Amino acid sequence: MKKKYLFGPIILALVLFAGVVFVPVSWLAKLVPADRLEESAISLEPNMFQGTYLQSEMLKHSKYVPIYGSSELSRWDPFHPSNYFETNAAPFTPYLVGKGGMTSIIHDLNFATHAARLKNKQMVIIVSPQWFVKHGTDEQHFAPNYSSLQAYELPFNKEVDEQVKRKLMQRLMTYNAVKNDTILYQLYDAYLNDKKIKFNILSVPAKTYLSVLKKKDLYFTLLNDSTTNRHQSAEVKDKTWEELQTQADTYGEERTQQSEFYIDDKVYNHKKHSIKEMKGKNKGRSYAESPEYDDFQLMLDILKQSGAEPLFVIIPVNGAYYDYTGFPEKGRQDYYTRIKTQINDSGFTYADYSDYEYEPYFMRDTIHIGWKGWVYLDEDMQKFLE
Template sequence: MKKPVFIPLFLAFLVLFILVIIPDRWIESLIPKNRISQAATELNPVMFQGKYIQQKMLEDDRYLPIYGSSELARLDRFHPSNYFQEVHEGFTPFLVGRGGTESLIHFLNFSEHMDQLKDKKIVFVLSPQWFNPQGADESHFVPNYSSLQGYDFAFNKQVDPEVKKRAIKRLLTYSSVKNDPILSTLYKAEITNDPWIKREASALRPAAVVYRHLLAKKDLYYSLAGWFSRHRDLTPKVRNKSWDQLAQEAEHYGAKRATNNHFYISNSQYNKIKGFLPSLKNKDLKRSYGESKEYGDFQLVLDVLKQSGAKPLFISVPVNGHYYDYTGFPKEGRAAYYSRIKQQIEADGFQVADFSDHEYDPYFMKDTIHIGWKGWVYTDRAIKEFYEGSDQNLAMMNF
């Protein structure tokens, strides 16, 4: 006898209903105690697009959050996550970000955790490549956008209203926000005096509350489900060495891995571009990082960090000068960025480790855009000085 087709559908809805009504505290009690330490180097999008794992990490003084983008995944032996594990400085770097995680994504994340950021030391790695004229495009924003953080932001009463309005106007330019009928209506109601939109937002608010709760529940289940490991180079060769010795070792390490090109980048990365390298010659003659929508997005980051009382150190990463000269990218267009970003950070009273003088330093970069070997040594030193609270030493450090 043929089974009724509605039975599997009914069972599916029953299972979903049970998963939804299970109290959050029950799920939290099942999440392994070592989940936070596991997540520290995994760079799992589920974690930084969620809330639970980061909230627990920020409440724990053992962790130093490092926010950035794709450079965080270059886990060579000089990477902060590996270096500080070897030298036992008393804290564990916790990495948040991946390729395309630019200022606006970080702003939403910081807005989510304002309560946990007060007096919290954090590190924020900046990439010049974010600051193209149009800022973050759809291809970078959409994969990194968090619906949970987007909905939480709609209900956020902590963020300064003027900052929130600026952020909403920017968020509404992206498809993942403007094509969400509930969220976009809530956002529009914040920035308009139109009574119809405000009434519509009021009517939709209960649905938004329910959906927001479902997203938070999903985050808990993802936190419970488990993670994946990421390869790390933990060769113990960084302990009991001076910074000069480490820089020399990083240079030797890089020299062995960058033997087939004059850009001082790893052989494997050069092999990826050498086939079409002639087409890259002088292709960037008219480019500049001096003007970009990203500066406005980055100001949102500064504003929310300042309001929350966080204590950030910004790492200003250079470009690979040899490669950028080859593509014809004007030095003036690079210098404009270095100067502007430093002034913007310092205007809000924050610290910046400025590495812009290292554009031509061999093996400072691992490829055409990502910090590597020697660059990580300088970054480790800046982080150590910052964590120990030596503001004067950081300001006087010869980067």
């Protein structure tokens, strides 16, 4: 009798596992709550970034304007685009796609995955100078943001230019997260070296695993019932841009009493010791040379081929703080020049804030846009979308 009790749970588990694996994706999609897409617009949920379902649904709807970036998107305040446009009943809804450590290579893979849905899609892409460090995105920032689902889809993607796809695959293969995935790494290797028999053989387990990952994405979408705690503030309602700038100045001044660098007091007090240690430490540094420029070019190429309509946002550094650390002005200006040249050469539009390095309250801390910076971006977004 004990053996029957022992095998019963095992059999039940196998049955449930089979149900999870073999249930059709279309069935799962019908179970997604109607309000899940709207909720995800400000959730900043990693499962959404690394999945495909919610982003694909978002790109179908003209009301959603995706904002791609990194950690600045989580710096919430009344002037944040998601709050500003909701409070003022805009005809569109910003959809936030980004978290700390997400740089060009992560966005490249994401854009490649959704290339078929990007035609004529207006979007905003916030580019941070800190992405363009000498050795490019490291494993520590790549691994937590990388999407296995999107990586497994890439070899079977027919929407992306062949040469761009190959360059992207070669770049991904430099990271341990891909190297340590034997099937994926060997699949890429077979594709890049035109080993058709090997590729066809590996495609069988790869597509099986891809199917599991797609279902996993949908299960996370179904189970994600936690509400996002982002307080909506009406203090920015029905204000002129001049009034908002003045309001942002006051808002920022009240929150930067402890630091000479216009850094949020909470951030400064938390990192006061490390900030003091940074005096003169960045002499000789530069954002002029980085593998990130090649990663960024892949992004431009994918977006251009797919027919997307992006507004790039060139974020400045905190000039006062960068001077304090000894980071040369030339190493910053070379970055601004180079990134604008790349965007121009691709025929895209950008909002250039490189002259605002010393603008009080434009930056929230040492690297993140905030307060007055958001006001400038809100205005430029509205003009771009109109």
